[in-house]
Amino acid sequence: MKQVAANMAGTVLNVLVQPGDEVTEGQDVVVLESMKMEVPIQAEVAGTVTEIKVNIGDFVNDGDVLVSVE
Amino acid sequence: MRKVLIANRGEIARRIIRTCKAEGIGTVAVYSDADRDLPFVREADEAVHIGPPPVPHSYLNAEAIIKAAKSTGADAIHPGYGLLSENEAFARRVQEEGIVFIGPAPEVIGQMGDKLTARRVMLAAGVPVVPGCEEPAATVDEAAGVAASIGYPVMLKASAGGGGIGMQICRDEDSLRQAYQSLRSRAKAYFGNDAMYVEKYVERPRHIEVQIAGDQHGTVLHLLERECSIQRRHQKVLEESPSPFLDAKTRERLCQSAVRAAEAVGYTGVGTVEFIVDEDKNFYFLEMNTRLQVEHPVTEEMTGLDLVLLQLAIAKGEPLSIGQADVQAKRHAIELRVYAEDPVSFLPSPGTITLYQPPEMEHVRIDDGVESGAQVTPFYDPMIAKVIISGQTREEALQRAAEAMRNFQIVGIKTNIPFLREVLADERFRQGNYTTWFVQERAAKSSNEIQA
Numbered sequence: 001m002k003q004v005a006a007n008m009a010g011t012v013l014n015v016l017v018q019p020g021d022e023v024t025e026g027q028d029v030v031v032l033e034s035m036k037m038e039v040p041i042q043a044e045v046a047g048t049v050t051e052i053k054v055n056i057g058d059f060v061n062d063g064d065v066l067v068s069v070e
Numbered sequence: 071m072r073k074v075l076i077a078n079r080g081e082i083a084r085r086i087i088r089t090c091k092a093e094g095i096g097t098v099a100v101y102s103d104a105d106r107d108l109p110f111v112r113e114a115d116e117a118v119h120i121g122p123p124p125v126p127h128s129y130l131n132a133e134a135i136i137k138a139a140k141s142t143g144a145d146a147i148h149p150g151y152g153l154l155s156e157n158e159a160f161a162r163r164v165q166e167e168g169i170v171f172i173g174p175a176p177e178v179i180g181q182m183g184d185k186l187t188a189r190r191v192m193l194a195a196g197v198p199v200v201p202g203c204e205e206p207a208a209t210v211d212e213a214a215g216v217a218a219s220i221g222y223p224v225m226l227k228a229s230a231g232g233g234g235i236g237m238q239i240c241r242d243e244d245s246l247r248q249a250y251q252s253l254r255s256r257a258k259a260y261f262g263n264d265a266m267y268v269e270k271y272v273e274r275p276r277h278i279e280v281q282i283a284g285d286q287h288g289t290v291l292h293l294l295e296r297e298c299s300i301q302r303r304h305q306k307v308l309e310e311s312p313s314p315f316l317d318a319k320t321r322e323r324l325c326q327s328a329v330r331a332a333e334a335v336g337y338t339g340v341g342t343v344e345f346i347v348d349e350d351k352n353f354y355f356l357e358m359n360t361r362l363q364v365e366h367p368v369t370e371e372m373t374g375l376d377l378v379l380l381q382l383a384i385a386k387g388e389p390l391s392i393g394q395a396d397v398q399a400k401r402h403a404i405e406l407r408v409y410a411e412d413p414v415s416f417l418p419s420p421g422t423i424t425l426y427q428p429p430e431m432e433h434v435r436i437d438d439g440v441e442s443g444a445q446v447t448p449f450y451d452p453m454i455a456k457v458i459i460s461g462q463t464r465e466e467a468l469q470r471a472a473e474a475m476r477n478f479q480i481v482g483i484k485t486n487i488p489f490l491r492e493v494l495a496d497e498r499f500r501q502g503n504y505t506t507w508f509v510q511e512r513a514a515k516s517s518n519e520i521q522a
Binding site for chain 2: 007008009010011034035036037039059
């Protein structure tokens, strides 16, 4: 199990994957917004998305888990 | 004008409060939950809480702001920059309430806010514009057709865009077709308007703007230019004036074009006409900012004028108290924008500032919105301070700027100060030989050096 975490504090602007989706290494899975900037967050490993931990509009802190990949 | 409400936050709210205080005008701050403890809230004579942190619920909440103005008896509203400053409907609402809006007429804001309308007005006034669409490109095929007729590369832009959001360079038809839909849906989401247009992309451009001021009696002056080519993500990082690139003749033509642009729309207040300048010193109208600009202190330190004071006088209906001959570049001025962000990736870095120690030096002005212990929240723009340095010559100003940046200490969050130091030390920057590609070219060069 690998967790995809936020690299900055911000708001979840978009979730680009669903549980069950296959993702490749480096694929954008979530888009965060902070200080008027959109930052896509990538999966660090390839695998299957098992859980989405956030909803659009949620506020997350640096390091918070966004998506689990197995 | 006895009491001004400032519909903004951070450093620009403090800046406006300062001139109002000097003039004996009362001030009202408005603030969100996130900004409760920031200096601008304390420094205003009165402060009104207007809502939770996200801007739609606070600083973009026109009704809450107007209510705050009425409850405190403010007779004027200063919108600052960003937020509601270029919102035609807000300016109109303010006026309908019998409150003075410190800025141009609502129609002028609307005209210049729509990039295509602005292009048409400027063409008619004889101000040069970049070749491109005269009407929105409603489909990707239309956009491709215009691009083919003017030739690649082109810039694909959202008509309602600004602040670096809603534009993309397209070097061929494939990339234009790819960019069109995503840019369009983004424009819809950000600006509520998805009209798109295509312009010729000017290679190796410089971004130079002209400050103008117009009173309600038909007089328009230019207050010289600002060189704004040092940008990251299409947002300015460093501005200076006089521009090291312009010769006297080009400067005069550029400034006169800006005056013509302002006269064409009957501009009242201070504003900025942005131009793109190519390698051969041809210049083209880009857009007009109908507000006080972030980098207005460059003009102030260069000329000795107070632009907020000019705004207040114009809003009161007074004729301009200076003539064109009074506007002189007395010093060379540079502004450095300090952002709460990673100095390499430029990713936002919100957090708590545990230590904040700006330099205290002669001819170094600090316009900032934070202090030790302040929270930099993710809800707003990452700019936390501006350092404005001036000197008798550019060389002197640069030297002083480098010293100021060595003496600026911020602990607790990441800032771009290390990046600003590198820019000041860069040979091409020191020679004044730079374009809007400067930051990207430097990044490419340093990653090549790491690989080598």
